[in-house]
Amino acid sequence: xxxxxxxxxxxxxxxxxxxxxxxxxxxxxxxxxxxxxxxxxxxxxxxxxxxxxxxxxxxxxxxxxxxxxxxxxxxxxxxxxxxxxxxxxxxxxxxxxxxxxxxxxxxxxxxxxxxxxxxxxxxxxxxxxxxxxxxxxxxxxxxxxxxxxxxxxxxxxxxxxxxxxxxxxxxxxxxxxxxxxxxxxxxxxxxxxxxxxxxxxxxxxxxxxxxxxxxxxxxxxxxxxxxxxxxxxxxxxxxxxxxxxxxxxxxxxxxxxxxxxxxxxxxxxxxxxxxxxxxxxxxxxxxxxxxxxxxxxxxxxxxxxxxxxxxxxxxxxxxxxxxxxxxxxxxxxxxxxxxxxxxxxxxxxxxxxxxxxxx
Amino acid sequence: xxxxxxxxxxxxxxxxxxxxxxxxxxxxxxxxxxxxxxxxxxxxxxxxxxxxxxxxxxxxxxxxxxxxxxxxxxxxxxxxxxxxxxxxxxxxxxxxxxxxxxxxxxxxxxxxxxxxxxxxxxxxxxxxxxxxxxxxxxxxxxxxxxxxxxxxxxxxxxxxxxxxxxxxxxxxxxxxxxxxxxxxxxxxxxxxxxxxxxxxxxxxxxxxxxxxxxxxxxxxxxxxxxxxxxxxxxxxxxxxxxxxxxxxxxxxxxxxxxxxxxxxxxxxxxxxxxxxxxxxxxxxxxxxxxxxx
Numbered sequence: 001x002x003x004x005x006x007x008x009x010x011x012x013x014x015x016x017x018x019x020x021x022x023x024x025x026x027x028x029x030x031x032x033x034x035x036x037x038x039x040x041x042x043x044x045x046x047x048x049x050x051x052x053x054x055x056x057x058x059x060x061x062x063x064x065x066x067x068x069x070x071x072x073x074x075x076x077x078x079x080x081x082x083x084x085x086x087x088x089x090x091x092x093x094x095x096x097x098x099x100x101x102x103x104x105x106x107x108x109x110x111x112x113x114x115x116x117x118x119x120x121x122x123x124x125x126x127x128x129x130x131x132x133x134x135x136x137x138x139x140x141x142x143x144x145x146x147x148x149x150x151x152x153x154x155x156x157x158x159x160x161x162x163x164x165x166x167x168x169x170x171x172x173x174x175x176x177x178x179x180x181x182x183x184x185x186x187x188x189x190x191x192x193x194x195x196x197x198x199x200x201x202x203x204x205x206x207x208x209x210x211x212x213x214x215x216x217x218x219x220x221x222x223x224x225x226x227x228x229x230x231x232x233x234x235x236x237x238x239x240x241x242x243x244x245x246x247x248x249x250x251x252x253x254x255x256x257x258x259x260x261x262x263x264x265x266x267x268x269x270x271x272x273x274x275x276x277x278x279x280x281x282x283x284x285x286x287x288x289x290x291x292x293x294x295x296x297x298x299x300x301x302x303x304x305x306x307x308x309x310x311x312x313x314x315x316x317x318x319x320x321x322x323x324x325x326x327x328x329x330x331x332x333x334x335x336x337x338x339x340x341x342x343x344x345x346x347x348x349x350x351x352x353x354x355x356x357x358x359x
Numbered sequence: 360x361x362x363x364x365x366x367x368x369x370x371x372x373x374x375x376x377x378x379x380x381x382x383x384x385x386x387x388x389x390x391x392x393x394x395x396x397x398x399x400x401x402x403x404x405x406x407x408x409x410x411x412x413x414x415x416x417x418x419x420x421x422x423x424x425x426x427x428x429x430x431x432x433x434x435x436x437x438x439x440x441x442x443x444x445x446x447x448x449x450x451x452x453x454x455x456x457x458x459x460x461x462x463x464x465x466x467x468x469x470x471x472x473x474x475x476x477x478x479x480x481x482x483x484x485x486x487x488x489x490x491x492x493x494x495x496x497x498x499x500x501x502x503x504x505x506x507x508x509x510x511x512x513x514x515x516x517x518x519x520x521x522x523x524x525x526x527x528x529x530x531x532x533x534x535x536x537x538x539x540x541x542x543x544x545x546x547x548x549x550x551x552x553x554x555x556x557x558x559x560x561x562x563x564x565x566x567x568x569x570x571x572x573x574x575x576x577x578x579x580x581x582x583x584x585x586x587x588x589x590x591x592x593x594x595x596x597x598x599x600x601x602x603x604x605x606x607x608x609x610x611x612x613x614x615x616x617x618x619x620x621x622x623x624x625x626x627x628x629x630x631x632x633x634x635x636x637x638x639x640x641x642x643x644x645x646x647x648x649x650x651x652x
Contacts, residue, residue, distance in 0.1 A: 138629035
């Protein structure tokens with residue numbers, strides 16, 4: 001038991017240091033002007049997608065339920081975060097500093113997404129397998145559609161909400177439209193920073209890694225391996241499934257807020273089925289249940305289209321081909337046996353060490 | 360009268376969903392995988408028929424057969440190259456590969472046919488039918504779509520339940536290993552399933568573009584998702600279920616659009632799906648699987 005605990009700690013430490021070292025290297029490179037402008041624009045999205053991938057991994061990899069609507073929670077967080085930030089700017093007599101607004105936006109975005117996660121979790125977690133997956137997809141689409149018909153404005157009399165049009169808000173003198181249906185949240189002040197994203201990743205890792213290695217996390221894994229067996233030894237499957245689901249939604253909401261505040265406008269269409277799938281690709285490519293893998297896959301795949309710019313028109317085609325080839329190679333039994341043999345050979349050539357858990 | 364007219368266009372749209380859903384449900388039932396590239400095969404079918412009529416000047420029926428032929432070959436090719444090597448891999452790995460194939464098809468279409476939408480001329484040469492002194496107008500495309508759907512469902516049901524190939528399909532769907540022991544070629548059966556599903560996708564593509572005449576590389580994506588929903592709605596793996604789910608989804612979508620809200624029609628469709636699944640967790644006609652401990 002002791003050695004297992006140490007192994008967890010060493011493994012987690014490796015994950016944290018990977019993120020910290022990567023951040024420091026990026027900072028140094030930026031200070032020396034070694035990073036292209038296009039790549040600098042990708043920094044905040046990369047951190048957002050890392051948080052999205054790690055949080056989805058909690059549902060898909062650790063809990064073992066396929067979610068196809070993760071972008072829905074990102075969307076809820078993005079819009080509640082953007083509205084929070086804009087309202088703080090408009091209403092407060094002295095506008096709070098940008099970092100505080102960003103932090104508040106991410107907290108509110110996370111909380112609202114968490115509440116949605118709980119409400120959606122009640123019906124979703126009654127189902128299983130593909131049926132659960134399709135309902136998460138359905139909720140993602142519903143959230144997108146509903147946001148498209150909401151209009152929110154702010155004037156001297158306070159907040160106004162309408163489901164008709166921006167004109168129906170009847171804003172007074174100096175009033176401002178914050179959320180304008182299909183046009184999305186408009187007039188956002190861009191306050192997201194790479195450092196904020198870095199801090200959010202660390203918080204996410206802290207929450208997820210501690211959850212996985214806690215009593216609750218072991219219960220979640222037990223539910224994943226065998227629901228009936230877990231239930232028969234007195235584990236409340238509903239409680240632990242919900243715990244994983246809500247945590248995942250909350251983190252996605254915070255990431256959504258960070259994402260929204262990186263742009264001046266953000267539309268609900270951005271957070272559609274394709275975005276959910278994109279994040280799922282990160283999780284599966286980084287190997288399910290492997291948090292470090294999610295981080296690396298999210299980073300590489302977000303930068304990849306940028307690096308493929310040399311291919312210009314065919315770059316998304318190349319991206320698709322790379323994706324297919326990676327999946328085929330990774331799951332090829334012949335190659336897997338070859339890899340196993342090399343690993344075994346290396347192990348026997350060295351003096352006997354503690355056996356690893358790499359499968 | 361307006362209601363009847365909405366109902367008919369709902370059934371027509373539902374017929375298209377049903378034809379697409381059949382492809383999803385058959386592949387799922389036999390290969391136990393979600394073929395996410397199915398929606399993009401629809402799009403390829405649409406473009407093939409478009410090229411056949413516009414560029415080569417072929418008659419409509421020939422263009423449909425051409426589209427079916429190309430899509431059948433494409434379906435078998437995709438299965439052989441991308442899915443067959445993953446037969447023993449976890450289902451999520453296959454799902455991601457299918458997404459890769461979907462990206463590939465969309466982007467290839469983008470390069471070949473450019474992102475500009477093409478306006479598709481309906482392949483149906485008949486005039487609209489006027490009933491009740493012209494109060495109710497049913498377009499030729501609507502009639503052909505509904506008739507095509509019924510023919511497809513009946514013949515597919517016959518193939519699956521009455522022929523030797525169908526028996527092999529049912530056996531593979533029940534238990535792959537035992538089917539193999541009984542001398543059934545599992546790989547061949549799966550290939551045939553993909554071929555049938557892709558040919559149906561081509562038909563659906565042509566009918567979809569005839570009813571909604573805008574053809575783009577992303578044309579197949581949303582109908583693909585909806586049809587997948589329809590398949591789950593009816594109980595995935597069940598052929599009558601796919602038919603029922605498709606028709607219901609189409610009717611709900613059109614009626615929701617007409618009477619409740621144009622913007623929220625998709626939300627209504629998905630909300631009904633959620634409610635149905637809560638009452639019947641394995642879809643309308645899905646089999647309830649009991650787990651033995």
